Structure formats: C-alpha cells, structure tokens
Amino acid sequence: MNDALDGMYREVVLDHYKNPRGHCPLDRYDVQNEGFNPVCGDEVKVGLRIVDGRIVGVHSLGRGCSISVSSGSMLAEILRGKTLQEARDLAQHFKRMMHGEIRPEDYDLGDLEALEGVQKFPVRIKCALLPWTTLLDAIDAYEHGEHAKPSTTEDPQFGSRPNMVKDEQDEKRPV
Amino acid sequence: MMPKSSLAASAQQAPLNVARIRENFPILSRKVNGQRLVYLDSAATTQKPKSVLDALQHYYTHSNANVHRAIHTLGEEATQAYEGVRDQVAKLMGGVPRSGVVFTRNATESLNLMAYSWARPRLAKGDEILISEMEHHSNLIPWIEAARVTGATLRAIPITPEGVLDFQAFGNLLNHRTKVLAISHKSNVLGTVNPIKEVAEAAHEAGAIVVVDGAQAVPHLAVDLNELGVDAYAFSAHKMLGPTGVGVLWARPDLLQEMDPFLGGGEMIREVYLDKASYNDLPWKFEAGTPNIAGVVAFGAAIDYLEQLGFDKLVQHEAMLTLYAREKLQEMGGFRLFGPSDVSRGAGVVTFHDKNVHPHDLSTIVDTHGVAIRAGHHCAQPLMRRLGVVATARASFHCYNDRDDVDALVAALHECRKYFGHE
Numbered sequence: 231m232n233d234a235l236d237g238m239y240r241e242v243v244l245d246h247y248k249n250p251r252g253h254c255p256l257d258r259y260d261v262q263n264e265g266f267n268p269v270c271g272d273e274v275k276v277g278l279r280i281v282d283g284r285i286v287g288v289h290s291l292g293r294g295c296s297i298s299v300s301s302g303s304m305l306a307e308i309l310r311g312k313t314l315q316e317a318r319d320l321a322q323h324f325k326r327m328m329h330g331e332i333r334p335e336d337y338d339l340g341d342l343e344a345l346e347g348v349q350k351f352p353v354r355i356k357c358a359l360l361p362w363t364t365l366l367d368a369i370d371a372y373e374h375g376e377h378a379k380p381s382t383t384e385d386p387q388f389g390s391r392p393n394m395v396k397d398e399q400d401e402k403r404p405v
Numbered sequence: 406m407m408p409k410s411s412l413a414a415s416a417q418q419a420p421l422n423v424a425r426i427r428e429n430f431p432i433l434s435r436k437v438n439g440q441r442l443v444y445l446d447s448a449a450t451t452q453k454p455k456s457v458l459d460a461l462q463h464y465y466t467h468s469n470a471n472v473h474r475a476i477h478t479l480g481e482e483a484t485q486a487y488e489g490v491r492d493q494v495a496k497l498m499g500g501v502p503r504s505g506v507v508f509t510r511n512a513t514e515s516l517n518l519m520a521y522s523w524a525r526p527r528l529a530k531g532d533e534i535l536i537s538e539m540e541h542h543s544n545l546i547p548w549i550e551a552a553r554v555t556g557a558t559l560r561a562i563p564i565t566p567e568g569v570l571d572f573q574a575f576g577n578l579l580n581h582r583t584k585v586l587a588i589s590h591k592s593n594v595l596g597t598v599n600p601i602k603e604v605a606e607a608a609h610e611a612g613a614i615v616v617v618d619g620a621q622a623v624p625h626l627a628v629d630l631n632e633l634g635v636d637a638y639a640f641s642a643h644k645m646l647g648p649t650g651v652g653v654l655w656a657r658p659d660l661l662q663e664m665d666p667f668l669g670g671g672e673m674i675r676e677v678y679l680d681k682a683s684y685n686d687l688p689w690k691f692e693a694g695t696p697n698i699a700g701v702v703a704f705g706a707a708i709d710y711l712e713q714l715g716f717d718k719l720v721q722h723e724a725m726l727t728l729y730a731r732e733k734l735q736e737m738g739g740f741r742l743f744g745p746s747d748v749s750r751g752a753g754v755v756t757f758h759d760k761n762v763h764p765h766d767l768s769t770i771v772d773t774h775g776v777a778i779r780a781g782h783h784c785a786q787p788l789m790r791r792l793g794v795v796a797t798a799r800a801s802f803h804c805y806n807d808r809d810d811v812d813a814l815v816a817a818l819h820e821c822r823k824y825f826g827h828e
Contacts, residue, residue, distance in 0.1 A: 232773050232820075239766075239824040270765055270781045271795040293795060295765035296825070351769055 237347030238354070243300045246341065250299055252290035252306020259289070261314075263371070263378035265364030267356065272298050272383075274361045276305065276368060278317075285309050285317060290361060297345070297354050302361035304341045314369055321362045328355050356383040420718040420725070423807040429454040429710075430805050440775025443813045448593050448621060448754055448801035449779055450643045453707070457646060460706035464699045472698055473672060473689070487698050490705035491688070494653055497708055498638070499629030504687040505661060507654040508696050512620040513543040515639030515654030516587070518691065519616050520547035522664040523637075524585055530556035533582045535613070537562040537570060537599070538791050539592040542784040544618040544639075548587050557584070564791065568595040568744045568751075575604065583613040590622035590638075594783045594799065595744035596727070596754035598622065601633045609634070614660070620644055624803070625723060625753050627716040636660055642700065646803075647707035651700040654691070661687050668693040714804055720752070726802045727752040730811045737815060739827050743792060756783075756799040762825045764798040770824070771817035778814065 261278040272294030279287035290306035292299040309317050323337040327346060334343035345358050364381040371378035427433050430452045435442050444452055464486065470479035472487045495503040509515045524534070534548050538561050552559040560578050563571045579586075586608040591598045605615040614636040622628055624645035630638055637660070642651035666673055666684055670693035675683045684690045711719070727748050734740045734757055743756040759767065764780035771778055779799040782789045789795060800814055 235770060235773055235820075235824070238769075244824060271786065271789065272765075273795075295763035297766075354765070354769060357765065 234347070234350045238351060239296070240344045240347060242341055242344040243347075244296065246300035246303035247296040250290075250292065250303035250306075252288050252303060254289065256287045256289045261365075261368045261372045263364045263368035263381060265360045265367075265381040265383075267294065267298070267360055267383040269383065270294070272357065272360065274298060274302050274364050276302070276361055276364045278309070278365075278368070280314070283313055285312050285314070292361065294360075295354075295357050297348055297357040298360045301342070301345060301358045304345075305361045305365065308340045308342065309365075314373070318366065318369055321366050324362055325359060328358055359383070420721040421714065421804055423722075423805060426714075427805050429456070431455055431458070433805060437775040437777070438773050440773075441813075443774075443776040443810045445800040445802065445806065445810060445814060446777045446779050447624075447803040447806075448644070448799065450649065451624065451646050451803050452805065453646055453648065454710050456706045456710055457648065457703045460703040461648060461699050464702045469699070471695055483698055486702045486705070487696070490701050490708070493705050493708050494655075497623075497628075497712070498655055499631045501630045501655060502658055504658045505655050507656070507661070507688045507691040508701055509639075509652040509654055509691075510650055510697070511643070511652035512618060512639040512641040513652070515637075515652050516544050516616065516618060517547045518654055518667045519587075519637050519639075519656065520551045522667045522691075523614070523616075523660065524548070524551045524557075525555060526665065528552075528555040528557040528584055531582060532557040532584045533580070534559050535562065535578055535583050535586045535588075535608070536560070537588050538564045539568075539570075539595060539597065539788050540587070540589055540785065541593050541618060541620070542786070543620070544587055544589055544616075545787070548585070558582075561787070562588075564595075564597075564788075567746075568592075569597050570599050570604070572600075572603075576607065579607055579611045579613070581612060583608065583611050585616060586613050587616045587618070589618040589620075590628070591619075591625070591751065591753075592744070592785075592788075593621045593754070594756050594785050594788055594797070596751035596756070597745055598626070598751045601635060605633060605635050621754075624711075625716075625719060630655060642704040642707060645707055646710055647704035648697075648700045650697045651704050658687055661691065666690055666693070670694045672696075719804055722804065723753040723802050724748040726806055726808070726811060727755060729808055730755045730800060730814070733811055733815045734818075737818065739822075743797065753803075754799060754801045756797050758794050758797045759821070759825075761827060762821050764796045766825065767798045767818070767821055770821045771814060774813065774817035774820065776810075776814050776817045 256279045258279055259277040260280040263276055265274045274292045277289035278285050288306045288309045290302040292302040324342050326332045330349055334346050348354050348358050360383055367381045368378045432452050468479055468482040470483040472484045491503050491506050494506050495501050534552055534557055536548055562575045565571050590601055608615050616637040617635045619638050619640040623640040637656040639654050643649040673685050673690050673693040675685050740757045740759050745751050768778055768780035781796050
C-alpha cells in the first residue's frame with residue numbers, strides 16, 4: 231500500500247526486530263559502550279570480546295524502535311569473526327550508505343543493506359546509526375586504552391541534523 | 406470542570422462547528438504525504454488561526470516600532486498594542502492585577518524566573534521543594550537546579566495508577582519545611598487536571614508558595630487565578646493558538662516586588678549609574694530588552710479567538726473527542742491507555758502504548774497517512790519511568806479536530822498492525 235513504508239519495514243528488518251540477536255551477555259568485554267537517543271529515550275549497549283585481534287563474541291542489546299533494535303541485531307550477527315579494522319570499515323560504509331553516499335551494491339553489508347529504505351525517512355536515519363556510532367566510539371576508546379563515553383544521536387558525527395550538512399553552502403554564502 | 410453526567414450528555418452533541426473553524430486555520434488545508442493533514446499534536450503546539458497570522462503581518466506592516474521609548478506615532482501605537490494585550494491577559498486570567506503579568510519567551514522561562522529570582526536567594530539546606538511525578542521537564546529542571554545550588558531537598562508527590570495526584574501522599578509530604586509547591590495544572594501526558602485550589606490551600610497553610618505550570622491548562626480551560634489562589638502561574642502563547650516565542654508569568658505583585666530582577670538590561674531600569682541601578686516598576690522590572698512585540702500583539706488575537714469560541718464549548722468538545730478516541734482505541738484492542746478514563750478529571754490528551762510497536766514506528770507509519778501525533782517521552786522522563794515505559798504515543802486535540810481526525814488516526818493505526826502484527 232505504501233512503497234516507502236514497505237521499503238523501510240522489509241521482512242528481514244522486522245525479523246531482526248522481533249527476534250534480536252546478540253542478547254546474551256559475554257563473560258568478558260574488551261570493547262564496550264552505551265548509546266542513547268535523548269529525543270526518544272532509545273538505548274543500546276554494545277560489547278565485544280576480542281581474541282588474537284578478532285571479534286569472537288558480540289553483545290548487542292537495544293531498547294527502542296524497530297530500526298535501532300534491528301540495526302543492533304544485525305551488528306551482532308555481522309561482526310563475529312571480523313578484525314576491529316574490518317568492523318570499523320563496515321560501520322563507515324554503513325553510515326555512508328545511510329547518508330546516500332554509496333549504494334548497497336557498492337560494498338558487502340549483508341543484512342544491513344535492508345536498512346537502505348530508512349533513507350526515505352530522514353528523522354529515522356539516526357535510529358539505524360545509533361548502534362554503529364556506539365560501536366565506533368567504543369573501538370576508538372579501546373584503541374586509545376580508554377573507557378568510551380556514552381554516545382548520543384545528537385553527536386555531530388551522526389550528520390543527520392540539518393545544521394550538519396550546511397558547511398559547503400555556508401562557504402558559498404556571501405558574507 | 407463540569408460534572409461527569411452533564412459532560413456525557415453534552416458529548417452527544419457537537420458543541421463546536423469544526424468545519425467552520427477549520428476554514429480559519431490555513432495550514433489545515435495543506436496535504437502531508439499526499440493526504441489531508443490530520444493534526445493531533447496540539448499539546449506540543451497548536452496551529453494558528455488566520456486572525457493571528459494577520460495580526461503579525463499587520464503589526465510589522467503598519468506599526469512596527471520599539472515599545473516604551475519612542476516619542477513618535479509608531480512607537481505609541483506599538484506600545485498601546487503591546488500593553489493592551491497585557492490587559493487582555495489580566496482579564497483572561499480572571500481579572501488579576503496587570504502589574505503581575507510579565508511577558509517572557511515561554512512557560513519554561515516563566516518557571517525559571519521563579520526558580521532563579523524567588524527560590525534561589527531564599528532557600529537553604531533544610532528547606533524543601535515539592536513537585537509532582539507528572540511534571541514536564543520545564544517544571545522540574547529549574548527546581549532540581551535550585552535544590553542543587555541552595556542545598557534544599559526536592560520531594561515528589563506520587564501519582565495513583567489512575568494517573569491522578571495521590572492526595573494522601575501529598576498531605577504526608579507537606580510540612581513546615583516546604584517552601585515551594587511547583588505543580589502542573591494539567592499534565593501534558595495524562596491530561597489530568599490537578600485540583601490546584603485545594604493543593605494551594607494546603608500548601609499555604611504549611612507556609613509554602615505555590616507555583617503552577619499552566620501551559621496545558623490555559624489553552625483549554627477557563628482559568629481564574631483569583632479562585633485558584635496561587636502565587637505564580639506560567640503558560641505559553643503558542644499552545645493556545647498564538648505565536649511561538651511569547652510566554653506569560655503571572656505572579657502576585659507583592660512577591661514580584663520583593664524579588665530581584667531575573668535578566669538585566671534595557672527596559673527594566675529606572676536609573677542607571679556606572680556602578681549601580683534602580684529598577685523599573687512592575688511588571689517591566691522583569692522584561693529586560695526588547696520583547697517579542699509582534700508576538701505579543703498576535704497573542705492578543707489568539708485570546709480573542711479563544712474567547713469567541715468559549716472555553717465551556719471547548720471543554721465539552723475536547724471531552725467528546727477524548728471519549729471517542731479512547732473508545733475507538735479500546736475497540737481496536739492491544740493498547741495500554743494512560744490517564745484518567747473519567748473525562749471530567751482530564752481530557753484533550755490520549756496517550757497510548759502498543760507493546761508490539763514502538764511509538765516511533767507508530768508515529769512514522771501514521772505520518773505517511775498525514776496524521777501527526779507525538780511519540781517519545783514528552784519531556785516527562787520521570788513520569789515515563791513511573792508508568793513503566795520508555796516512550797508513548799500521544800494524540801492531543803484542539804478546537805479544529807473532529808471525529809474524522811480520530812477515525813483517520815485509527816485507520817492509520819491499523820496499518821501499523823500490518824507490519825508489526827498483533828497477538
């Protein structure tokens with residue numbers, strides 16, 4: 231009935247929402263962080279267990295809308311067996327896809343490709359990105375030997391707020 | 406509020422001619438996602454009638470000048486229009502002294518004014534501030550901060566499972582250490598109307614002042630401050646058909662007289678030296694800088710519009726819609742409804758939750774049908790926690806809504822079930 235809605239609520243997205251993966255806590259966390267969307271109260275927790283430079287366990291727990299929960303569930307599924315650098319690449323490419331900079335077929339994003347339809351609903355893009363930005367902050371902190379600070383969707387790196395896309399236009403604007 | 410029986414009887418008739426009213430609101434003729442706009446988010450901000458938009462335009466095209474200082478025709482006209490609205494507000498609120506009517510940016514600023522200028526210099530460790538569990542953050546954060554800075558203790562009156570104030574607990578919490586009771590007149594989530602007159606009497610007996618957040622009440626009910634007997638009362642123009650950027654603080658003039666200024670600058674002074682100043686008479690002592698003159702003038706047109714509708718009819722109309730919406734949602738099943746089921750205890754707001762569908766998903770889906778509702782914590786996180794949810798969906802009404810709008814919402818909600826199913 232509604233193509234845009236059908237494009238966002240694809241079956242694979244709803245399946246991840248109704249049966250989210252990665253809920254089981256790990257016995258040890260090497261990389262860990264929490265993320266919040268202060269606008270709606272959504273929360274995510276992301277934790278990784280690393281052995282010999284590879285991710286052997288992923289914990290992902292979300293309390294929120296279908297898009298943030300589904301994105302977090304996909305994260306849990308896709309990261310296992312990857313190196314931190316591969317996880318980082320994946321997160322960056324996912325962000326670029328969500329901002330329309332690359333197409334799903336440009337990079338192998340697995341189930342995450344199904345979230346492409348969220349682009350039609352700009353206010354929801356940050357829901358999809360919340361687990362991934364939380365992950366990126368966690369990896370950064372881990373590599374600097376620090377504890378991650380909680381991530382929020384209001385962080386400029388989300389790029390979903392109108393004032394974050396303005397830089398080029400600002401330069402062109404007559405002073 | 407009127408007794409339940411007469412509300413139920415009047416709920417059968419349509420007290421307002423909504424078709425006629427809708428013609429006065431230009432925005433309601435636009436389409437959203439190809440559908441008729443069904444605006445059910447008036448508790449966040451109401452739409453504006455053409456008379457308000459015209460007043461803004463007319464002010465800027467005919468009378469624009471700064472108030473209170475220009476000795477020329479435009480300045481005189483602007484001042485008269487601006488001060489005329491102060492008289493209108495004083496009359497609207499039951500005929501209170503105009504010297505107690507302070508124009509601010511919004512209800513939030515009005516409440517902050519009381520927390521900063523009244524509470525902070527007067528409170529100390531051992532004193533208590535009493536709030537309720539149903540407060541909007543705007544009537545919570547200023548008091549959290551005042552308590553933090555002064556060492557005073559913040560206490561919260563619990564609500565009952567029905568979503569009304571727990572009166573017995575209120576009685577137990579109130580004591581001689583209570584210096585301020587800060588409470589909402591009407592909850593933005595539950596729709597509950599609190600018995601302000603009764604709580605104010607009790608608080609006064611304990612020696613506390615009573616500060617009321619009326620942001621959700623004034624747009625929907627006739628509020629008589631003389632009858633309520635409160636010390637300060639805050640509300641916003643934009644929730645009552647007026648423009649954004651205008652709020653009102655009404656406070657007892659003797660209280661305002663004792664208080665230090667909130668913001669300093671032009672307009673609020675009498676005599677200024679390099680090292681000291683004396684301050685203007687009330688209410689201008691609390692209106693530093695050039696105010697939102699055009700906004701205040703247009704707010705006057707909004708008050709006119711509301712008074713022409715009549716608050717009695719508005720109360721009946723919103724009670725009718727609230728009953729209808731609650732009934733329709735219950736018929737559909739699967740929703741948890743919040744707030745009193747008895748519309749004589751609160752109406753105008755229908756807040757609901759579907760355990761299978763997050764409110765954000767609900768809101769996105771109904772928006773594709775042109776239906777605007779609110780999803781989230783509604784700036785009341787402690788209340789959400791109390792209700793045991795992270796977020797809820799809320800439909801709220803004003804004079805331009807009718808049963809067709811509720812039907813459109815319900816039809817759109819059926820679409821949600823298509824994606825998320827139902828047990």
